[in-house]
Amino acid sequence: MLIKNSKRWAGATLKCYLMAILGVAIAFFIRLQLHPILESAFPVLFFVINTTFVAYKFGLGPSILTILLSIPLGYFYFIPPYNSFELEGPIDIITISIYLIFFVMDVYIIEKLQRERYRAILIARVCESRMNIMAKLSSTANRRAVKDVSI
Secondary structure (H helix, E strand, O other): OOOOHHHEEEEEOOOHHHHHHHHHHHHHHHHHOOOHHHHHOOOOOOHHHHHHHHHHOOOOHHHHHHHHHHHHHHHHOOHHHHHHHHOEEEEEEEEHHHHHHHHHHHHHHHHHHHHHHHHHHHHHHHHHHHHHHHHHHHHHHHHHHHHHHHH
């Protein structure tokens, strides 16, 4: 069965985008508090966790927003030289590319799964409504058959 609106599983409201921004702020605050311990290790770990949650709960748009906010924040504040967009070497470009690929794969897989889940829900609703229609038609036909037999 072709379901065209399965991509509408999450409503992209202003609240969703504000929650995504709040999640990025919380992830940034947690990572900032752990920066003396972690230093340059795991610069976007908490941002990835936030993006995963946002993708699962709020959908594609807000999760893309978290990616667009998280990569620059993590790069600027948590990759040496700190508080700068300078690159120390080619390994920094590779690191950022790997994190970006991970972000995109994470969001893509969650979005794909959510769309399929919503598609299954829509198909179940269609089947249930068709079954109800058939039951009504069947009961109407049975009543007519009883009237015809009694005449």
